[in-house]
Amino acid sequence: MSVIEYDVIIIGAGVAGLTAGAWLSEQGLKVALVTAGEPTACLSTGCIDVCAKNDDPLQGIAHLSQDHPFHLVSSGTIRQALDDFQQIMAAMNMPYTGGLENNRRVLSALGTFKTTCLTPVTMQASPQNENERIHIITFAGLKDFYPGYIISRFKNASFSTYDAGVSTTMGIAANFEDESFLEAFILWLEKQQVREDKIAVPAVLGLESAAAIIKQIEYRLERPVFEIPTIPPSMPGRRLFNGLKDHFRRKGGMIYWGWPVVGVEKTGRQIEAVMAQSQGRPNSLNARAFILATGSFVGGGLEAKRDTIVEKVFHLPVFVPGEREAWFDQDYFSMNHGIGRAGIAVDSSFRPVGCPWDNIFVCGAILAHTEALKNGCGHGFAIATGQAAAKSCLEHLP
Amino acid sequence: MKYEHCIRCTICVENCPVFRVNPAFPGPKQAGPDAQRFRSNREKSADEWVLSCSQCKRCEMACPCGVEPAQIILRAQQKYGLEHPHTAAHLLFANNYYLSTLGSLTAPLANRFAATKIGKKIFQRMGIATYIPFPKFSFKTLRGSMKSRSRETRKVAFFYGCFINFYRPDIGRKIIRMLQSFKIDVVLPPQWCCGLPALGNGNLALARSFAGKNIASLSNYVDAGYDVVYTCTSCGLCLLHDYQGIMEIPGAKKIAENSYDLHEYVLKLIAEREIKPQFKEVNRTLAYHIPCHLRALEIGYPAANLMQLIPGLTCQILDDNCCGLNGSYGFKKINEVTALQLGGRAVSLIKKTGAEAIVADCGSCRMQLAGLSGMDAFDPVEIICESLGIKDKK
Ligand SMILES: Cc1cc2nc3c(=O)[nH]c(=O)nc-3n(C[C@H](O)[C@H](O)[C@H](O)COP(=O)(O)OP(=O)(O)OC[C@H]3O[C@@H](n4cnc5c(N)ncnc54)[C@H](O)[C@@H]3O)c2cc1C
Ligand code: SF4
Ligand code: SF4
Secondary structure (H helix, E strand, O other): OOOOEEEEEEEOOOHHHHHHHHHHHHOOOOEEEEOOOOOHHHHOOOOEOOOOOOOOHHHHHHOOOOOOHHHHOOHHHHHHHHHHHHHHHHHOOOOEEOEOOEOEEEEOOOOOEEEEOEEEHHHOOOOOOOOOOEEEEEEOOOOOOOHHHHHOOOOOEEEEEEOOOOOOHHHHHHHHOOHHHHHHHHHHHHHOOOOOOEEEEEOOOOOOOHHHHHHHHHHHHOOOEEEEOOOOOOHHHHHHHHHHHHHHHHOOOEEEOOOOEEEEEEEOOEEEEEEEOOOOOOEEEEEEEEEEOOOOOOOOOEEEOOOOEEEOOOOOOOEOOOOHHHOOOOOOOOOOOHHHHOEEOEOOOOOEOOOOOOOEEEOHHHEOOOOHHHHOOOHHHHHHHHHHHHHHHHHOOO | OOHHHOOOOOHHHHHOHHHHHOOOOOOHHHHHHHHHOOOOOOOOOOOHHHHHOOOOOHHHHHOOOOOOHHHHHHHHHHHHHHHOOOOHHHHHHHOHHHHHHHHHHOHHHHHHHHHOHHHHHHHHHOOEOOOOOOOOOOOOOHHHHOOOOOOOOOEEEEEOHHHHHHHOHHHHHHHHHHHHHOOOEEEOOOOOOOOHHHHHOOOHHHHHHHHHHHHHHHHHHHHOOOEEEEOOHHHHHHHHHHOOOOOOOOOHHHHHHOEEEHHHHHHHHHHOOOOOOOOOOOOOEEEEEOOHHHHHOOOOOHHHHHHOOOOOOEEEEEOOOOOOOOOOHHHEHHHHHHHHHHHHHHHHHHHHOOOOEEEOOOHHHHHHHHHHHOOEEEOHHHHHHHHHOOOOOO
């Protein structure tokens, strides 16, 4: 028996689940989101990859394999979902730039470019080619960020080092939230007499106030400043997660942390409730419909056993790409591991194929044939399928 | 304690409030699963920095893989505590129950002492931070003032906890009045400190002795058909998790299965249509600071669900920040800077919401946030009682 009756319960706090949850709350439904932990968004660059296979993301999607679930989302919904996303993030003080017309490039810490669609405003000025003149700031002791990688590819680049007193991305970002620290940093930067056109900083320019902080530095230094994403702990990834999460809550959604779903209650063709692991009474929550957004292997939605792959919440049938030998490519770093295609196959209403229940909808990286890494369709795909699954859920709500 | 499941994603590190501001603390991943590979029972602890962990459990709530860094660190802290003689501050806070009993019997004197310069100096000497006022001891404790009524259907054994008992018995009395207004029979079972302060100060033996007594007492009530209701989120964590977990108290599972957070309990009664409270308008704009240990209870935020039912109330949830005090953690001189920085951060985010007052379930969060912000800080039940027209009559 549940303490509260919800209309819809979302399982998983990733970009897909939060998007679906916020959309349904916005329609006036009572929505709860339960999650085992934090999502892959926190590990990401914060950039929104829609489809990196083509300069034009929609063209790229059109050329994805026949069975790719992106084809289940109309281009109107994709457009709407990404527009909504940009509005949400602007309202959360972390605006995103770019649009569906064309992909753009973001400079990585390795000096290479990453293709993406929408970028946080802090990466708006990221150079689009290796001839741009940039000055890189690094921080004393900061691990895994070496300007040398970038300088070896950029002819017109130089760097200087600032001592922030701490040497972790988290610690430096926390310092930047302090006005006197920011002021001291700007004064130091002014003294460096930077000659290049743009200033690059690893992505540590604050957590809540990053957009305002970068604006202030640009204003004082009179030139564009941009962030370079770091390996985790990644501030832009966390800002993305925080923005979506706070928005969901402002729309009236409830979040249950530390709530790994381990079982379900069902009658006939309906799931009635989900249950979490608990040391006390069994925790359970009722709802009329459920949206599964537990991600792929890293997110925790899928688990590879010796020769099967299981979906951990509802034990839904999983599409498995052949025998175990076919799961992995010979080359470890290959983007073509067959296992990337594993996941839940759905019909056009985002309900799992061959599923004995009618009130489950699925979205995000757990969908079969997604291959987020290979196709460069990460958060953008999660946003689009999140909204599409939510729409279908509303339409079919029992 | 599943340190082998760690995929080194650093999500826990991103969530650790202490790591954010204290460069000497290596963070939950290194202090937890990473260091665990090298810890051995036969060797002495070499990692004094484990004591910098405040046991807020945020790392555990964030980990996608079910690793429990805070549990791993807690065990390392107990081992360290066993091997090292306790400082005056550790002993004092571990025994905060006895201190408070004493303080409350002699409240007027104790309060004056804590407020004086000499009192503050002595506290500093003992390694106790003095930047916020030490909690005021209340003269008339709850145990001494409440007589229970009897013979109604639902029966509740109220585990009120030290904070209410010694510092805010008025809140305790309101809770009892509210439950009685729902026709619930409330009793105050014999009870002792939950043991969390002792555990947090590396004194597992003392914690276990408190826990054993509480379990024995509550067990009688559960057997007689009572539900246990707690209101302090840290007491709750003991009843639900730590008595069964690190303290390994026999019979703890039965208590965990029958214990409810106050607001969770009220919601349950509403959902089961046993009660139908009439919430009246409350015109307030509040910032709801979620205590770390409420988050760690894994029951959602039931007081937020309840406050949603109150007309006129706007209440914004803030759950990304630890207040920094963490019970007795921030009262210790060595943690003062960490506690102040974290508190300052939490307060600045609260102020940004434009709220006129703070709500938080945990007494020590309220003490810290009210002290640093100059704003009022309420227990959610005070707001709910305001809406239900329930007052504290002595
Ligand atoms: C390291 C890394 C970097 C990436 N970088 C980028 C990038 O820069 N740009 C980009 O666009 N994409 C990136 N991606 C891809 C992108 O993160 C994902 O494709 C997308 O965000 C998927 O989101 P999701 O919501 O489907 O799932 P996830 O983000 O995987 O979230 C799943 C959620 O479900 C929860 N969960 C799992 N099991 C349970 C359970 N049993 N009960 C309750 N909850 C459960 C998890 O705790 C988690 O909160 C990256 C992926 C990884 C792994
Ligand atoms: S303990 Fe959990 S959150 Fe921390 S690094 Fe390991 S897997 Fe990630
Ligand atoms: S319990 Fe809190 S302070 Fe301790 S390691 Fe985990 S997040 Fe950090």
